[in-house]
Amino acid sequence: MTKTATLVPRHAGTAGPLTSLAGLLCEWLPRQRWFAGKDRPLTELNLLSMTELFPGCLHVLVEAGDCYQLLLGTRERPVPHLAHALIGRAQQGPLAGLTIYDALHDPRSARFLLERLRHPGTAGPLRFEADPAVRVPSGLAPRLLETEQSNSSLVYGDAFILKVFRRVQPGVNPDLEVPGALAAQGCGRVPAPVAWFRTAYPMGATLGVLQPYLPNARDGWALALRALAAGDDFTAASHELGEAMAEVHLALASAFPRGRHDDGARTAAAMAERLTAAARAVPALRPHVPGLRSAFDALGTCDPGPAAQRVHGDLHLGQVLRTGGEWFVTDFEGEPSRPLAERRAPRSPVRDIAGMLRSFDYAARQRRPWSPKWAHRCREAFCAGYAGRAGWDPRAEPALLRAHETDRAVYEVLYEARHRPDWLPVPMAAIERLAVRGG
Secondary structure, three states: OOOOOOOOOHHHHHOOOHHHHHHHHHHHHHHHOOOOOOOOOOOOOOEEEEEEEEOEEEEEEEEEOOOEEEEEEEEOOHHHHHHEEEEEEOOOOOOOOOOOEHHHHOHHHHHHHHHHHOEEEEEOEEEEEEOOOOOEEEEEEEEEEEOOEEEEEEEEOOEEEEEEEEEOOOOOHHHHHHHHHHOOOOOOOHHHHOOOEOOOOOOOEEEEEEOOOOOOOEHHHHHHHHHHHHOOEEEEEHHHHHHHHHHHHHHHHHHHOOOOOHHHHHHHHHHHHHHHHHHHHHHHHHHHHHHHHHHHHHHHHOOOOOOEEEEOOOHHHHHHEEEEEEEEEEOOOOOOOOOOHHHHEOOOHHHHHHHHHHHHHHHOOOOOOOHHHHHHHHHHHHHHHHHHHHOOOOOOOOHHHHHHHHHHHHHHHHHHHHHOOOHHHHHHHHHHOOOOOOO
Protein backbone atom coordinates (compact mmCIF):
# COMPACT_ATOMS: atom_id res chain seq x y z
CA MET A 1 0.00 0.00 0.00
CA THR A 2 1.13 3.56 -0.61
CA LYS A 3 1.74 5.54 2.56
CA THR A 4 0.76 9.19 2.27
CA ALA A 5 -0.04 12.09 4.55
CA THR A 6 -1.88 15.22 3.58
CA LEU A 7 -0.53 17.30 6.45
CA VAL A 8 2.32 16.51 8.77
CA PRO A 9 2.35 17.87 12.36
CA ARG A 10 4.53 20.91 12.86
CA HIS A 11 6.89 19.00 15.16
CA ALA A 12 7.11 16.03 12.77
CA GLY A 13 9.14 17.55 9.96
CA THR A 14 8.73 15.96 6.56
CA ALA A 15 9.43 12.30 7.36
CA GLY A 16 6.59 9.79 7.12
CA PRO A 17 4.68 9.80 10.42
CA LEU A 18 3.43 6.27 9.82
CA THR A 19 6.85 5.00 10.91
CA SER A 20 6.01 6.34 14.37
CA LEU A 21 2.46 5.01 14.54
CA ALA A 22 2.13 1.80 12.52
CA GLY A 23 3.38 -0.63 15.16
CA LEU A 24 1.41 1.01 17.97
CA LEU A 25 -1.83 1.17 16.00
CA CYS A 26 -1.56 -2.41 14.70
CA GLU A 27 -1.61 -3.55 18.32
CA TRP A 28 -4.13 -1.02 19.63
CA LEU A 29 -6.80 -0.97 16.91
CA PRO A 30 -7.91 -4.63 17.16
CA ARG A 31 -8.60 -4.13 20.88
CA GLN A 32 -11.14 -1.37 20.26
CA ARG A 33 -14.85 -2.22 20.34
CA TRP A 34 -15.51 -0.24 17.18
CA PHE A 35 -12.82 -1.95 15.10
CA ALA A 36 -14.38 -4.37 12.63
CA GLY A 37 -11.33 -6.43 11.67
CA LYS A 38 -10.92 -8.45 14.87
CA ASP A 39 -11.19 -11.73 12.96
CA ARG A 40 -7.97 -11.17 11.01
CA PRO A 41 -4.43 -10.05 11.96
CA LEU A 42 -3.64 -6.42 11.31
CA THR A 43 -0.22 -6.20 9.74
CA GLU A 44 -0.37 -3.13 7.52
CA LEU A 45 -1.85 0.36 7.68
CA ASN A 46 -2.25 3.04 5.06
CA LEU A 47 -2.12 6.59 6.41
CA LEU A 48 -4.68 8.56 4.40
CA SER A 49 -4.39 11.92 6.14
CA MET A 50 -2.95 13.53 9.24
CA THR A 51 -3.85 17.01 10.47
CA GLU A 52 -2.75 18.84 13.58
CA LEU A 53 -6.03 20.13 15.02
CA PHE A 54 -4.20 21.98 17.79
CA PRO A 55 -0.88 21.47 19.57
CA GLY A 56 -0.74 17.97 20.99
CA CYS A 57 -3.74 16.58 19.06
CA LEU A 58 -3.58 14.90 15.66
CA HIS A 59 -6.55 14.04 13.49
CA VAL A 60 -5.77 10.85 11.56
CA LEU A 61 -7.54 8.78 8.92
CA VAL A 62 -6.06 5.33 8.43
CA GLU A 63 -6.96 2.49 6.14
CA ALA A 64 -7.03 -0.89 7.88
CA GLY A 65 -9.43 -2.85 5.73
CA ASP A 66 -11.92 -0.03 6.32
CA CYS A 67 -11.17 3.66 6.83
CA TYR A 68 -11.01 4.66 10.52
CA GLN A 69 -10.97 8.05 12.18
CA LEU A 70 -8.58 8.55 15.08
CA LEU A 71 -7.82 11.53 17.29
CA LEU A 72 -4.40 11.03 18.80
CA GLY A 73 -3.00 13.01 21.70
CA THR A 74 0.76 13.42 21.99
CA ARG A 75 2.56 14.14 25.27
CA GLU A 76 6.22 14.51 26.16
CA ARG A 77 5.79 12.10 29.07
CA PRO A 78 3.08 9.77 30.39
CA VAL A 79 0.09 11.34 32.13
CA PRO A 80 -1.34 9.23 35.00
CA HIS A 81 -4.98 10.26 34.53
CA LEU A 82 -4.83 9.13 30.88
CA ALA A 83 -3.32 5.70 31.57
CA HIS A 84 -6.55 4.00 30.44
CA ALA A 85 -6.29 5.78 27.07
CA LEU A 86 -2.65 4.96 26.43
CA ILE A 87 -1.76 3.71 22.96
CA GLY A 88 1.99 3.58 23.49
CA ARG A 89 5.26 5.41 23.17
CA ALA A 90 6.60 6.06 19.69
CA GLN A 91 10.07 4.59 19.30
CA GLN A 92 11.00 5.86 15.85
CA GLY A 93 10.09 8.33 13.15
CA PRO A 94 9.05 11.97 13.59
CA LEU A 95 7.01 11.27 16.75
CA ALA A 96 9.81 9.30 18.44
CA GLY A 97 9.86 9.78 22.20
CA LEU A 98 6.27 11.03 22.44
CA THR A 99 3.55 9.19 24.35
CA ILE A 100 0.44 8.61 22.21
CA TYR A 101 -3.10 8.59 23.63
CA ASP A 102 -6.66 8.27 22.37
CA ALA A 103 -7.38 11.99 22.56
CA LEU A 104 -11.14 11.58 23.02
CA HIS A 105 -10.39 10.46 26.61
CA ASP A 106 -8.44 13.67 27.26
CA PRO A 107 -10.64 16.52 28.59
CA ARG A 108 -8.20 19.09 27.23
CA SER A 109 -8.44 17.72 23.68
CA ALA A 110 -12.22 17.30 23.98
CA ARG A 111 -12.61 20.97 24.94
CA PHE A 112 -10.47 22.08 22.00
CA LEU A 113 -12.56 19.94 19.66
CA LEU A 114 -15.73 21.68 20.81
CA GLU A 115 -14.07 25.05 20.19
CA ARG A 116 -13.36 24.04 16.59
CA LEU A 117 -17.06 23.24 16.18
CA ARG A 118 -18.11 26.52 17.80
CA HIS A 119 -16.05 28.47 15.26
CA PRO A 120 -16.67 27.08 11.75
CA GLY A 121 -13.67 26.98 9.48
CA THR A 122 -11.06 24.67 8.03
CA ALA A 123 -8.01 22.78 9.20
CA GLY A 124 -6.23 21.17 6.27
CA PRO A 125 -8.76 18.83 4.63
CA LEU A 126 -11.19 19.17 7.56
CA ARG A 127 -14.28 21.38 7.40
CA PHE A 128 -16.11 22.51 10.56
CA GLU A 129 -19.68 23.72 10.02
CA ALA A 130 -22.59 24.76 12.25
CA ASP A 131 -26.21 25.88 12.32
CA PRO A 132 -25.88 29.68 12.75
CA ALA A 133 -29.22 29.81 14.55
CA VAL A 134 -27.95 27.76 17.50
CA ARG A 135 -25.48 29.12 20.04
CA VAL A 136 -23.18 26.59 21.68
CA PRO A 137 -21.67 28.02 24.90
CA SER A 138 -17.96 27.77 25.60
CA GLY A 139 -16.45 26.03 28.60
CA LEU A 140 -18.81 23.03 28.68
CA ALA A 141 -17.22 20.16 30.60
CA PRO A 142 -16.72 17.06 28.43
CA ARG A 143 -17.15 13.40 29.34
CA LEU A 144 -16.76 10.38 27.11
CA LEU A 145 -19.58 7.84 27.06
CA GLU A 146 -18.33 4.31 27.60
CA THR A 147 -21.33 2.35 26.33
CA GLU A 148 -21.10 2.68 22.55
CA GLN A 149 -19.95 -0.11 20.27
CA SER A 150 -19.36 1.33 16.81
CA ASN A 151 -18.60 5.01 17.47
CA SER A 152 -17.45 7.32 20.26
CA SER A 153 -19.55 10.07 21.85
CA LEU A 154 -18.63 13.06 23.99
CA VAL A 155 -21.22 14.76 26.18
CA TYR A 156 -20.62 18.45 26.86
CA GLY A 157 -22.13 19.89 30.01
CA ASP A 158 -25.21 17.66 29.70
CA ALA A 159 -26.28 20.06 26.96
CA PHE A 160 -24.82 18.62 23.75
CA ILE A 161 -23.52 15.28 22.52
CA LEU A 162 -20.88 14.86 19.82
CA LYS A 163 -20.85 11.56 17.97
CA VAL A 164 -17.48 10.84 16.38
CA PHE A 165 -17.75 8.26 13.62
CA ARG A 166 -14.97 5.71 13.90
CA ARG A 167 -15.55 3.83 10.64
CA VAL A 168 -15.75 6.35 7.82
CA GLN A 169 -17.24 5.97 4.35
CA PRO A 170 -17.46 8.49 1.49
CA GLY A 171 -20.65 10.55 1.46
CA VAL A 172 -23.01 12.20 3.90
CA ASN A 173 -23.58 10.05 6.98
CA PRO A 174 -27.30 9.40 7.62
CA ASP A 175 -26.84 10.52 11.22
CA LEU A 176 -26.28 14.03 9.85
CA GLU A 177 -28.55 13.86 6.82
CA VAL A 178 -31.68 12.37 8.40
CA PRO A 179 -31.96 14.44 11.62
CA GLY A 180 -31.36 17.60 9.59
CA ALA A 181 -34.09 16.69 7.12
CA LEU A 182 -36.52 15.75 9.91
CA ALA A 183 -35.87 19.04 11.70
CA ALA A 184 -36.78 20.85 8.47
CA GLN A 185 -40.05 18.88 8.49
CA GLY A 186 -40.80 20.08 12.03
CA CYS A 187 -40.46 16.59 13.47
CA GLY A 188 -39.56 16.98 17.13
CA ARG A 189 -38.87 13.29 17.74
CA VAL A 190 -35.23 13.57 16.64
CA PRO A 191 -32.63 16.03 18.04
CA ALA A 192 -31.49 18.30 15.20
CA PRO A 193 -27.80 18.70 14.24
CA VAL A 194 -26.16 21.76 15.75
CA ALA A 195 -22.65 21.46 14.29
CA TRP A 196 -20.68 18.89 12.34
CA PHE A 197 -17.33 18.29 10.71
CA ARG A 198 -16.24 16.46 7.61
CA THR A 199 -13.23 15.79 5.44
CA ALA A 200 -12.78 16.84 1.85
CA TYR A 201 -9.72 14.64 1.24
CA PRO A 202 -8.97 11.83 0.51
CA MET A 203 -12.75 11.49 0.25
CA GLY A 204 -15.75 13.63 1.10
CA ALA A 205 -17.10 12.09 4.30
CA THR A 206 -18.90 13.06 7.50
CA LEU A 207 -16.70 12.70 10.58
CA GLY A 208 -18.86 13.83 13.48
CA VAL A 209 -22.18 15.43 14.47
CA LEU A 210 -23.04 17.61 17.49
CA GLN A 211 -26.67 17.48 18.69
CA PRO A 212 -28.65 18.52 21.77
CA TYR A 213 -28.28 16.05 24.62
CA LEU A 214 -31.26 14.73 26.56
CA PRO A 215 -29.72 14.58 30.06
CA ASN A 216 -32.50 12.81 31.94
CA ALA A 217 -33.44 10.38 29.20
CA ARG A 218 -33.35 6.61 29.56
CA ASP A 219 -33.11 4.35 26.57
CA GLY A 220 -35.93 1.96 25.80
CA TRP A 221 -33.83 -1.12 26.57
CA ALA A 222 -33.08 0.02 30.14
CA LEU A 223 -36.71 1.01 30.69
CA ALA A 224 -38.00 -2.33 29.41
CA LEU A 225 -35.62 -4.30 31.63
CA ARG A 226 -36.57 -2.19 34.64
CA ALA A 227 -40.26 -2.85 33.98
CA LEU A 228 -39.60 -6.57 33.66
CA ALA A 229 -37.60 -6.69 36.89
CA ALA A 230 -40.33 -4.84 38.78
CA GLY A 231 -43.15 -6.84 37.22
CA ASP A 232 -44.55 -3.63 35.74
CA ASP A 233 -46.62 -3.33 32.61
CA PHE A 234 -44.85 -1.83 29.58
CA THR A 235 -47.73 -1.78 27.12
CA ALA A 236 -48.62 1.90 27.52
CA ALA A 237 -45.03 2.92 26.84
CA SER A 238 -44.90 0.50 23.89
CA HIS A 239 -48.09 1.98 22.44
CA GLU A 240 -46.65 5.50 22.69
CA LEU A 241 -43.41 4.29 21.12
CA GLY A 242 -45.40 2.94 18.18
CA GLU A 243 -47.04 6.35 17.77
CA ALA A 244 -43.64 8.08 17.88
CA MET A 245 -42.16 5.77 15.27
CA ALA A 246 -45.13 6.32 12.97
CA GLU A 247 -44.58 10.08 13.22
CA VAL A 248 -40.92 9.63 12.30
CA HIS A 249 -41.79 7.41 9.34
CA LEU A 250 -44.36 9.91 8.07
CA ALA A 251 -41.81 12.72 8.33
CA LEU A 252 -39.19 10.61 6.54
CA ALA A 253 -41.65 9.90 3.73
CA SER A 254 -42.14 13.66 3.29
CA ALA A 255 -38.48 14.60 3.62
CA PHE A 256 -37.01 12.10 1.14
CA PRO A 257 -38.10 10.70 -2.23
CA ARG A 258 -40.15 7.54 -1.87
CA GLY A 259 -39.44 4.39 -3.82
CA ARG A 260 -41.81 1.93 -5.40
CA HIS A 261 -43.47 -0.90 -3.54
CA ASP A 262 -41.01 -3.67 -2.83
CA ASP A 263 -40.63 -6.24 -5.58
CA GLY A 264 -41.55 -9.29 -3.52
CA ALA A 265 -39.48 -11.73 -5.55
CA ARG A 266 -36.39 -9.53 -5.48
CA THR A 267 -36.69 -8.84 -1.76
CA ALA A 268 -37.23 -12.54 -1.07
CA ALA A 269 -34.14 -13.42 -3.11
CA ALA A 270 -32.00 -10.96 -1.15
CA MET A 271 -33.29 -12.31 2.16
CA ALA A 272 -32.67 -15.88 1.03
CA GLU A 273 -29.13 -14.97 0.03
CA ARG A 274 -28.45 -13.56 3.48
CA LEU A 275 -29.92 -16.72 5.02
CA THR A 276 -27.65 -18.93 2.93
CA ALA A 277 -24.56 -16.97 3.99
CA ALA A 278 -25.58 -17.04 7.66
CA ALA A 279 -26.25 -20.79 7.57
CA ARG A 280 -22.77 -21.40 6.18
CA ALA A 281 -21.31 -19.50 9.16
CA VAL A 282 -23.65 -20.81 11.90
CA PRO A 283 -24.34 -24.57 11.72
CA ALA A 284 -27.20 -24.34 14.25
CA LEU A 285 -29.19 -22.42 11.63
CA ARG A 286 -29.04 -25.11 8.95
CA PRO A 287 -31.89 -27.41 10.08
CA HIS A 288 -34.28 -24.44 9.97
CA VAL A 289 -33.38 -23.17 6.50
CA PRO A 290 -36.32 -24.76 4.62
CA GLY A 291 -38.88 -23.31 7.03
CA LEU A 292 -37.24 -19.89 7.00
CA ARG A 293 -37.18 -19.86 3.20
CA SER A 294 -40.94 -20.39 3.24
CA ALA A 295 -41.27 -17.09 5.09
CA PHE A 296 -39.38 -15.33 2.30
CA ASP A 297 -41.20 -17.16 -0.51
CA ALA A 298 -44.51 -15.80 0.81
CA LEU A 299 -43.40 -12.29 -0.18
CA GLY A 300 -44.15 -13.13 -3.79
CA THR A 301 -47.89 -13.43 -3.14
CA CYS A 302 -48.64 -11.15 -0.17
CA ASP A 303 -49.57 -7.46 -0.17
CA PRO A 304 -46.27 -5.51 -0.37
CA GLY A 305 -47.45 -2.96 2.18
CA PRO A 306 -46.52 0.73 2.00
CA ALA A 307 -44.10 2.06 -0.60
CA ALA A 308 -40.38 1.99 0.13
CA GLN A 309 -39.00 5.07 1.84
CA ARG A 310 -36.09 6.19 4.00
CA VAL A 311 -36.15 4.28 7.27
CA HIS A 312 -34.10 4.09 10.43
CA GLY A 313 -32.43 0.87 9.31
CA ASP A 314 -31.32 -0.51 12.69
CA LEU A 315 -34.27 0.14 15.00
CA HIS A 316 -34.39 -1.45 18.45
CA LEU A 317 -35.04 -0.43 22.05
CA GLY A 318 -31.49 0.84 22.49
CA GLN A 319 -32.03 3.43 19.73
CA VAL A 320 -34.94 5.23 21.39
CA LEU A 321 -34.89 7.54 24.40
CA ARG A 322 -37.68 8.55 26.77
CA THR A 323 -37.75 11.74 28.81
CA GLY A 324 -40.55 13.96 30.02
CA GLY A 325 -43.07 11.33 28.98
CA GLU A 326 -41.98 11.54 25.32
CA TRP A 327 -40.10 9.16 23.05
CA PHE A 328 -37.19 10.31 20.88
CA VAL A 329 -35.47 8.34 18.11
CA THR A 330 -31.68 8.42 17.70
CA ASP A 331 -28.81 6.84 15.77
CA PHE A 332 -29.89 6.93 12.13
CA GLU A 333 -26.48 5.75 10.97
CA GLY A 334 -27.74 2.24 10.24
CA GLU A 335 -25.41 -0.75 10.27
CA PRO A 336 -21.90 0.76 9.87
CA SER A 337 -20.57 -2.36 8.15
CA ARG A 338 -22.98 -1.95 5.22
CA PRO A 339 -22.17 0.37 2.28
CA LEU A 340 -23.45 3.91 2.72
CA ALA A 341 -25.48 3.80 -0.50
CA GLU A 342 -27.30 0.72 0.80
CA ARG A 343 -28.05 2.37 4.16
CA ARG A 344 -29.49 5.44 2.42
CA ALA A 345 -31.64 3.48 -0.02
CA PRO A 346 -35.46 3.45 0.38
CA ARG A 347 -36.73 0.37 2.22
CA SER A 348 -40.05 -0.93 3.44
CA PRO A 349 -40.94 0.66 6.80
CA VAL A 350 -41.82 -2.88 7.91
CA ARG A 351 -38.05 -3.38 8.26
CA ASP A 352 -38.00 -0.94 11.20
CA ILE A 353 -41.15 -2.39 12.75
CA ALA A 354 -39.68 -5.89 12.63
CA GLY A 355 -36.53 -4.64 14.33
CA MET A 356 -38.51 -3.23 17.24
CA LEU A 357 -40.65 -6.35 17.58
CA ARG A 358 -37.50 -8.45 17.79
CA SER A 359 -36.17 -6.08 20.45
CA PHE A 360 -39.20 -6.67 22.69
CA ASP A 361 -38.46 -10.38 22.42
CA TYR A 362 -34.81 -9.80 23.33
CA ALA A 363 -35.82 -7.80 26.39
CA ALA A 364 -38.33 -10.41 27.55
CA ARG A 365 -35.71 -13.15 27.41
CA GLN A 366 -33.46 -11.30 29.86
CA ARG A 367 -35.92 -12.29 32.60
CA ARG A 368 -36.06 -15.91 33.75
CA PRO A 369 -38.33 -17.70 33.55
CA TRP A 370 -39.13 -15.75 30.43
CA SER A 371 -42.68 -14.60 29.83
CA PRO A 372 -43.75 -14.75 26.18
CA LYS A 373 -46.94 -12.94 27.19
CA TRP A 374 -44.94 -9.82 28.16
CA ALA A 375 -43.28 -9.67 24.74
CA HIS A 376 -46.59 -10.38 22.97
CA ARG A 377 -48.40 -7.57 24.80
CA CYS A 378 -45.61 -5.10 23.99
CA ARG A 379 -45.54 -6.12 20.35
CA GLU A 380 -49.30 -5.76 20.01
CA ALA A 381 -49.29 -2.38 21.77
CA PHE A 382 -46.47 -1.07 19.58
CA CYS A 383 -48.25 -2.13 16.38
CA ALA A 384 -51.54 -0.64 17.60
CA GLY A 385 -49.88 2.66 18.41
CA TYR A 386 -48.14 2.68 15.05
CA ALA A 387 -51.38 1.89 13.19
CA GLY A 388 -53.22 4.72 14.94
CA ARG A 389 -50.78 7.32 13.62
CA ALA A 390 -49.58 5.81 10.35
CA GLY A 391 -52.99 4.93 8.97
CA TRP A 392 -52.04 1.32 8.20
CA ASP A 393 -51.59 -1.64 10.51
CA PRO A 394 -48.38 -3.69 10.18
CA ARG A 395 -50.31 -6.71 11.45
CA ALA A 396 -52.70 -6.58 8.50
CA GLU A 397 -50.36 -8.67 6.33
CA PRO A 398 -48.79 -11.30 8.61
CA ALA A 399 -46.69 -12.82 5.84
CA LEU A 400 -44.95 -9.49 5.17
CA LEU A 401 -44.20 -8.96 8.84
CA ARG A 402 -43.03 -12.55 9.30
CA ALA A 403 -40.58 -12.26 6.38
CA HIS A 404 -38.99 -9.07 7.72
CA GLU A 405 -38.86 -10.40 11.26
CA THR A 406 -37.24 -13.60 9.98
CA ASP A 407 -34.64 -11.59 8.06
CA ARG A 408 -33.87 -9.63 11.23
CA ALA A 409 -33.58 -12.82 13.31
CA VAL A 410 -31.15 -14.32 10.78
CA TYR A 411 -28.99 -11.20 11.09
CA GLU A 412 -29.13 -11.51 14.89
CA VAL A 413 -28.00 -15.15 14.77
CA LEU A 414 -24.97 -14.23 12.71
CA TYR A 415 -24.14 -11.25 14.94
CA GLU A 416 -24.43 -13.18 18.19
CA ALA A 417 -22.42 -16.12 16.88
CA ARG A 418 -19.59 -13.76 15.98
CA HIS A 419 -19.66 -11.33 18.90
CA ARG A 420 -21.76 -12.67 21.81
CA PRO A 421 -22.07 -16.46 21.64
CA ASP A 422 -23.77 -16.58 25.05
CA TRP A 423 -26.68 -14.62 23.53
CA LEU A 424 -27.15 -16.96 20.57
CA PRO A 425 -30.09 -18.85 22.19
CA VAL A 426 -32.17 -15.64 22.10
CA PRO A 427 -32.44 -15.28 18.30
CA MET A 428 -32.34 -19.06 17.86
CA ALA A 429 -35.57 -19.32 19.86
CA ALA A 430 -37.14 -16.88 17.39
CA ILE A 431 -35.73 -18.85 14.47
CA GLU A 432 -37.45 -22.00 15.73
CA ARG A 433 -40.75 -20.11 15.95
CA LEU A 434 -40.45 -18.30 12.63
CA ALA A 435 -39.40 -21.44 10.74
CA VAL A 436 -42.89 -22.83 11.35
CA ARG A 437 -45.40 -21.47 8.84
CA GLY A 438 -47.55 -18.93 10.65
CA GLY A 439 -44.94 -18.55 13.42
